[in-house]
Amino acid sequence: MSNSDFQLAPDPFNQLAKTVVDPEEVRARLLQLHPDLTPELLARAILKGLGARNDTTKASAPTAAGGKQWFDTLEELRNLLLEKRWNPHDQRNCPFAIAPDRSISIVVMTGNAETGRQGLEDPSTAADKGAVAENYVSANRQQVLFNQAQEQQGTQVWALLYHYDKNLKEVRYELSLPTDFSKKKITGWGERLILGSIPNSPTDFTIREDVPNAPATVDVKPKTGT
Template sequence: MLKTMIHDRPEEVDAALARLGLTASPLMRAVRAGYLSRISRTANDAPIAAGFYHWNETLRTLRDELVVLGWTRVDEQMFSTILSPDGRIAISVSSGDEATGSARGFPRTKRDKGPRTADVIHANVEQLDLFETTPEPAPKEEAECLTYVLLFHADATELQAELSLPVSMDEKDHIDSWRERIILGSQPLDPEGATMPEPDFGPDIDIDVQRRA
């Protein structure tokens, strides 16, 4: 199995993102917007609201940021991504565990995933089997796109994020390993200025759509 490539030094992060046609700023703005939406929930919201709004606002802001750069919104079988202008890179968003954003950690998605996520991971692995060095997107005529995940995690003091390329899921359907991890760093949070609503049942939408016979 290929070793995980981890980019955490600023110059490495900038180069890895540039290869994908990105910079860190729109990604971090999306992560921040999701967090602010989460903490604006109150006790009168539904129990699942905090997690859903966190996920949805991160996705929406990422799309707002990238569509002006020529990226395209895609919602295929309720699996929501943003697709690069050349069609070779897609990005989904997901909450991650406390190892998110740590170069020394082994992050996993906080929520279990569905069959559509399994499909895109399989496509990632197939492409990486063809190109066993830096995970450059293959020539368009030869490849499906690679699907990255904008992974985010917030605790009482920090908001952490990374853009990472998933290659496997565990027996509980959490993404648990990555071919490439681009560490986006952390943003300090005011522990007295906001609280994290509980419980966290917010979804990462991924629904298996069955066609009627």
């Protein structure tokens, strides 16, 4: 065999993540991950965080809006899941919510501008992450590689990733499986479930579905149940 005949197997992570956009397909995939997970539950957590962001004033610290949004998003998500017997767990200041059967765990993170939409690039986390994140991302990656031919083993850690767009005044969000870690950020995803966007109109919170390649200012049919 000549060198020209030899080809390395493609890296399954060296490409855009598998992205689910259709609302019904997203709902079905969430239920497949765990019967307790629904778009409405995740939307409630995002809405609570957005409300906290709007509670800040001119007298608040410069980082208060973002901080309050993250704290309340996380707290609401864990409270909602606690009602379903999920367990809150903190590992070295990294908070999780773990399903009773330990099949899945969820963290809350802020992402960059690519979060919550299908584009030419996948999102990355906005803030630097430490050893805890690097470890569970590595474990996710190994699970994905191992589980291509076998059933899932161990706990997968998924991220409720959101981005507040100050220009469009909306929060976009998704539930995604982190599988790549580089330069202290999560930069790759095995799968992305796009959950849409919520405009920051305190008197009229609705959720807009993501439409690939559509202008960001175009409204589409709202989801129900929010």
